[in-house]
Amino acid sequence: MVAMPLDRVIEDKQRLFWLLQLGGWSSWAATFYLGILVWGEPPDNYLLYLPIIAAMGMVITLALRWIYRSTWERNLGTRAFAILGASYCAGVVWVLCRSVLFYNLYPQELDKFEQRGGDGLAMYFSNSISGVWVMLVWSALYFGIKYYLLSQEEKQRYLKAISMAQEAQLKMLRYQLNPHFLFNTLNAISTLILDKDTELANGMVMKLSRFLRYSLDNDPMQQISVAEEVESLKLYLDIEEVRFGERLTLHFAISEAAEKALMPSLLLQPLVENSIKYAVSRSINGGSIAVSATVEDGCLQLVVADDGPGLDLRQGRLPKGGGVGLANTRERLTQIYGDKQSFRLSSTEPHGLTITIFIPVSYAD
Structure with a gap:
């Protein structure tokens, strides 16, 4: 029995x-x-x-x-x-x-x-x-x-x-998609249609649809691998690359040990969106964004860095006007990991903003 x-x-x-x-x-x-x-x-x-x-x-x-x-x-x-x-x-x-x-x-x-x-x-x-x-x-x-x-x-x-x-x-925090992103993307699609570049406009619509479907289908309470997160991030960046062209330069450095590590879904997208808004779109020559992921001392380290104007970090806290993406990401990490996480802002040399996240490393197996 x-x-x-x-x-x-x-x-x-x-x-x-x-x-x-x-x-x-x-x-x-x-x-x-x-x-x-x-x-x-x-x-x-x-x-x-x-x-x-x-x-x-x-x-x-x-x-x-x-x-x-x-x-x-x-x-x-x-x-x-x-x-x-x-x-x-x-x-x-x-x-x-x-x-x-x-x-x-x-x-x-x-x-x-x-x-x-x-x-x-x-x-x-x-x-x-x-x-x-x-x-x-x-x-x-x-x-x-x-x-x-x-x-x-x-x-x-x-x-x-x-x-x-x-x-x-x-x-609520995860689904706060920046309306400016949707507005600018739809404007870019409209411009491509007016320019009769229907093939590029159609591709942009498909990428936007895939990204929105991904963001809505994934449960924020579940975790995904870093490799899956990077793929979803590239969906978003493919759309932005159509808007900014050569003004946007991207760099990815994902270590083999970090690829299969688990992390909250769509954690990096608001941070990259923040960099595009403040570091790329406001610069005539554009800018570059670097995303890296490594495993160090039992922690998964995620870094998003840009070469924009940066933020005034002298007060040691999140500056006002620094974008809702930073505040939302910090709040999500606190809700999920409590004191077992770290969210740091630092300056990129010679100028720019670097966001470093440490969370406990875990794997699906």
């Missing part, structure tokens, strides 16, 4: 209750029998008597469970009264049932007890106290386990809510 995973058992509260009932009362019966063995020789067929009184206890605690569930939404005083009162009554009834059954099964034990001058009322009172304690322990375990399960459910709901919020935020 295949064992059921613990998480599934906990989720199925009805099954868990019956497992604990059977396990708890079986443990009580075994402990009670061992105690009888310590004090002397048990009567004949005592192993038949114990399961019967344990089953009686189970039935009585089912009534306790119904009472507790009925008063669950009541105030604290009512619930405390229900616990103490119900446990006392349950203990008394249980011991009464046990006594009647015992002396009907073993009348000779009653004769021996009376011959020794035993007080039946005192004996019953003593047994009733022990029965009440058993029911109080059962009630404490019932509420303890119930509150624990409720706290676990609350924790799971809280974690799920956080996860959903983070996923929604990541999607």
Whole structure:
């Protein structure tokens, strides 16, 4: 028989209750029998008597469970009264049932007890106290386990809510496509059509379609290989190369160890777009952009560098007006990796901006 995973058992509260009932009362019966063995020789067929009184206890605690569930939404005083009162009554009834059954099964034990001058009322009172304690322990375990399960459910709901919020935020950050990119691309396509360069215009439309499909189809919560990320980045850059022609120079340096490493999808595109906006489009002679990826000391290092005017980095924080791509990328990295990532801005010599990202290296295998 295949064992059921613990998480599934906990989720199925009805099954868990019956497992604990059977396990708890079986443990009580075994402990009670061992105690009888310590004090002397048990009567004949005592192993038949114990399961019967344990089953009686189970039935009585089912009534306790119904009472507790009925008063669950009541105030604290009512619930405390229900616990103490119900446990006392349950203990008394249980011991009464046990006594009647015992002396009907073993009348000779009653004769021996009376011959020794035993007080039946005192004996019953003593047994009733022990029965009440058993029911109080059962009630404490019932509420303890119930509150624990409720706290676990609350924790799971809280974690799920956080996860959903983070996923929604990541999607929002990832899907913030720069409207200027779409506007400029559509303008370039329109210009090509007016110039009757339909073949180039059609190619540009196809590249734009492939890039948008890729960006929308990929889940921002999933990771892709660096090689796949570079391919998607080249889709975007193919479009920009049509716009800028020889004014845009590209350099790629992806190490063999980094090609199969995993990274968030479309992480580099906003950074390259930021470089095109501030380093290439504003320069008469254009500019160059270099993208590299290496693995160093258990970290994947991603670098995007340009030779534009750069940014004022003296304050040590992200400058205002530096582009939404930088802020979004930094926020995505924080959401995904927490403190296990690094996002650094530095100056490119002799001028320009270099963005360096460090994230934990991992592979699909």
